[in-house]
Amino acid sequence: MKLASMNLHIKNGRVIDPANGIDGVSDLFIADGKVLAIGAAPAGYTADLSIDATGLIVSPGFVDLSARLREPGYEYKATLESEMQAAMQGGVTSLVCPPDTDPVLDEPGLVEMLKHRAKTLNQAHVHPLGALTVGLKGQALTEMAELTEAGCIGFSHAEVPIEDTTVLLRAMQYAKTFEYTVWLRPQDAHIGRGGIAHAGPLASRLGLSGVPVMSETIALHTIFELMRATGARVHLCRMSSAAGLELVRAAKREGLPVTCDVGAHHIHMTDADIGFFDSNARVTPPFRSQRDRDAIRAGLLDGTVDAMCSDHTPVDDDEKLLPFGEASPGATGLELLLSLALKWADDYAAGQHAAGASPLARAVASITSDAARVAGLDSGTLSVGSVADVCLFDPAARWTVQASALASQGKHTPFIGYELSGQVQATIVAGHVAYQRAVAPR
Amino acid sequence: MTTMLNPQLNKHGELQHLLTIEGLPKSIVNHILDTASSFVGISDRDVKKVPLMRGKSVFNLFFENSTRTRTTFEIASKRLSADVINLNIQASSASKGESLLDTIDNLSAMHADMFVVRHAQSGAPYLIAKHLIDTRQAHVHVVNAGDGRHAHPTQGLLDMYTIRHYKKDFTNLTVAIVGDILHSRVARSDIHALTTLGVPEVRAIGPHTLLPGGLEQMGVRTFTNMDEGLKGVDVIIMLRLQNERMSGALLPSAQEYFKSYGLTPERLALAKPDAIVMHPGPMNRGVEIDSAVADGPQAVILPQVTFGIAVRMAVMSILAGTQG
Numbered sequence: 201m202k203l204a205s206m207n208l209h210i211k212n213g214r215v216i217d218p219a220n221g222i223d224g225v226s227d228l229f230i231a232d233g234k235v236l237a238i239g240a241a242p243a244g245y246t247a248d249l250s251i252d253a254t255g256l257i258v259s260p261g262f263v264d265l266s267a268r269l270r271e272p273g274y275e276y277k278a279t280l281e282s283e284m285q286a287a288m289q290g291g292v293t294s295l296v297c298p299p300d301t302d303p304v305l306d307e308p309g310l311v312e313m314l315k316h317r318a319k320t321l322n323q324a325h326v327h328p329l330g331a332l333t334v335g336l337k338g339q340a341l342t343e344m345a346e347l348t349e350a351g352c353i354g355f356s357h358a359e360v361p362i363e364d365t366t367v368l369l370r371a372m373q374y375a376k377t378f379e380y381t382v383w384l385r386p387q388d389a390h391i392g393r394g395g396i397a398h399a400g401p402l403a404s405r406l407g408l409s410g411v412p413v414m415s416e417t418i419a420l421h422t423i424f425e426l427m428r429a430t431g432a433r434v435h436l437c438r439m440s441s442a443a444g445l446e447l448v449r450a451a452k453r454e455g456l457p458v459t460c461d462v463g464a465h466h467i468h469m470t471d472a473d474i475g476f477f478d479s480n481a482r483v484t485p486p487f488r489s490q491r492d493r494d495a496i497r498a499g500l501l502d503g504t505v506d507a508m509c510s511d512h513t514p515v516d517d518d519e520k521l522l523p524f525g526e527a528s529p530g531a532t533g534l535e536l537l538l539s540l541a542l543k544w545a546d547d548y549a550a551g552q553h554a555a556g557a558s559p560l561a562r563a564v565a566s567i568t569s570d571a572a573r574v575a576g577l578d579s580g581t582l583s584v585g586s587v588a589d590v591c592l593f594d595p596a597a598r599w600t601v602q603a604s605a606l607a608s609q610g611k612h613t614p615f616i617g618y619e620l621s622g623q624v625q626a627t628i629v630a631g632h633v634a635y636q637r638a639v640a641p642r
Numbered sequence: 643m644t645t646m647l648n649p650q651l652n653k654h655g656e657l658q659h660l661l662t663i664e665g666l667p668k669s670i671v672n673h674i675l676d677t678a679s680s681f682v683g684i685s686d687r688d689v690k691k692v693p694l695m696r697g698k699s700v701f702n703l704f705f706e707n708s709t710r711t712r713t714t715f716e717i718a719s720k721r722l723s724a725d726v727i728n729l730n731i732q733a734s735s736a737s738k739g740e741s742l743l744d745t746i747d748n749l750s751a752m753h754a755d756m757f758v759v760r761h762a763q764s765g766a767p768y769l770i771a772k773h774l775i776d777t778r779q780a781h782v783h784v785v786n787a788g789d790g791r792h793a794h795p796t797q798g799l800l801d802m803y804t805i806r807h808y809k810k811d812f813t814n815l816t817v818a819i820v821g822d823i824l825h826s827r828v829a830r831s832d833i834h835a836l837t838t839l840g841v842p843e844v845r846a847i848g849p850h851t852l853l854p855g856g857l858e859q860m861g862v863r864t865f866t867n868m869d870e871g872l873k874g875v876d877v878i879i880m881l882r883l884q885n886e887r888m889s890g891a892l893l894p895s896a897q898e899y900f901k902s903y904g905l906t907p908e909r910l911a912l913a914k915p916d917a918i919v920m921h922p923g924p925m926n927r928g929v930e931i932d933s934a935v936a937d938g939p940q941a942v943i944l945p946q947v948t949f950g951i952a953v954r955m956a957v958m959s960i961l962a963g964t965q966g
Contacts, residue, residue, distance in 0.1 A: 399855060400855065400856060401856030401859040404854040404855055406792055407789075407791030407793070408792075476772075477768045477769065521743055523761065524769075
């Protein structure tokens with residue numbers, strides 16, 4: 201099959217394209233790797249391949265704001281091949297990867313190599329975040345302009361807090377100079393350091409050291425103050441608390457150029473899911489109280505939360521089969537992103553009488569158009585002329601989360617054993633069918 | 643989903659492992675205490691042995707230093723006629739990089755019947771218990787001998803035995819636990835045991851830096867003023883203050899701590915006249931407790947140690963009698 205040159209006709213699917221307010225059964229026509237038309241075939245169009253999407257939803261391919269591919273440096277946890285395959289099975293056609301690899305993504309050569317490796321696989325588009333400081337050490341700024349030229353779409357400090365606020369100030373000033381976005385997970389460098397669970401009654405009972413909500417809110421106050429001083433644009437990663445989201449809501453009202461995302465697991469889980477020290481529920485930031493979880497759900501509906509991401513973090517068995525406090529944090533997520541978004545729409549948003557868009561459309565937007573907007577990408581839409589990244593999924597198909605069902609080398613998730621709805625039937629990247637489910641739906 | 647419903651009970655509701663007192667039925671707690679009282683007399687006999695665990699192998703797995711607890715488990719095992727193997731893991735495999743579960747598999751292959759586990763990480767004994775279930779070794783039992791800040795169930799049980807011995811009835815008592823509740827697994831196990839046995843008022847006394855959040859949800863009333871907290875109590879459980887807490891951001895100094903929270907004869911006088919004073923040991927005289935109290939008529943600290951052996955014999959013999 202010659203790539204990106206065939207005419208592809210997707211028939212009879214329910215096309216949801218939140219960016220253009222489209223939601224209805226229609227046909228999608230693709231040519232030269234781009235969306236050619238929605239609805240009637242353009243004159244003279246002949247399809248090389250037709251896919252019958254009856255009963256399926258046809259949406260833009262998903263844009264995941266955080267997926268760790270573990271290359272370079274952590275190939276024993278996962279490889280680019282395994283994780284890119286997981287992305288395809290999860291319908292993710294664009295993914296943003298944080299710089300906490302080994303070595304850290306702080307040099308243009310490393311970024312170019314990663315982009316090149318990803319490109320030869322011809323699957324999802326990989327958009328690296330460069331390290332904000334050299335080696336993520338929080339001291340010297342990286343060559344942001346060079347890194348951008350190499351393909352970085354923004355700059356992040358991953359999971360490492362910046363201890364010296366002066367360095368953060370300088371980094372934001374410098375980023376503002378070139379209008380780069382700074383991606384930060386709000387966490388105080390000291391409060392909650394070494395903590396492994398939400399500081400609350402459960403952590404007290406289980407004797408686990410806690411990460412208080414104020415670790416997030418103190419950092420947010422600092423970040424917003426620095427934004428006021430510098431004018432830099434900031435994207436906040438993995439919001440975890442009700443109080444934190446309230447601060448983001450106020451900052452947005454104030455007009456600060458800020459966006460935020462949440463991890464898909466955090467929309468559903470609370471600290472109670474740790475149960476009897478289940479290391480699958482060891483994640484950063486930690487799962488918080490039910491009140492926090494409900495605020496995340498509400499924030500997603502009212503737009504305070506711009507996007508949800510998989511926060512895909514493959515961890516191998518040896519690092520999880522340890523006492524809770526010694527286990528590596530993180531959960532596999534690329535292949536759960538769609539199902540967890542749909543679960544939010546089914547469980548929560550449907551009961552909240554959302555004004556305007558349907559819960560399903562909002563769920564899709566949060567992993568397509570809104571995520572692309574946050575990352576500054578022109579993907580996440582089926583607009584005529586845009587790159588044909590498309591996902592075909594059956595929203596009703598049930599599947600059980602188990603190691604054997606996952607292509608990712610990361611098999612650990614607190615959802616193991618859950619039955620979820622939503623299965624990707626085909627993933628199209630730049631007009632070529634990069635993944636198609638072997639078995640016909642139902 | 644992969645977690646167990648209640649990993650310490652088998653499908654018949656019998657004690658399979660002893661991991662925590664939280665969630666244990668009152669009947670099981672009482673059964674352990676009743677069994678312990680039948681063992682108390684054995685230590686006074688010429689032949690201090692019963693054959694209940696003859697031919698069984700007990701592995702003491704201490705991933706964290708302990709002399710006292712390890713010794714009492716060793717004595718209890720020997721009085722039950724079990725073979726005891728002490729492993730000081732820090733000095734052996736763990737330092738060579740062997741994982742916790744690899745160590746367990748190796749020892750299981752040596753036909754262990756029971757693991758007595760102490761570990762610095764909260765929840766480590768759960769990981770072992772779950773692994774034994776996953777690898778179909780349900781006949782092997784786990785006793786938590788202290789995990790991180792989480793639980794020290796045999797200490798909690800011996801404290802209950804001591805209280806029952808002196809006070810007979812739990813349902814009219816006020817019990818105060820004093821000191822470093824934040825880092826104390828003993829405090830957590832005592833709180834769960836006391837509430838399970840129906841103690842109407844459990845108090846925690848300490849400065850805000852040593853009181854964890856969420857104590858109210860565990861059924862505990864908190865006090866920062868020691869004099870207020872001791873008023874009218876029947877039982878005082880003093881906690882050991884670890885050396886590393888005595889200077890730094892939690893407490894300024896041992897002297898100031900003693901001034902505010904040390905148990906002196908004057909403070910003891912605020913409690914009921916027949917109040918008993920307990921301590922899990924080892925004591926820091928002059929830091930958390932005045933020698934006049936520690937050696938005084940109301941202290942029951944040495945009987946606690948004696949009862950501890952009987953309680954550990956009870957736990958081990960009950961577990962050994964449970965089929966996997």
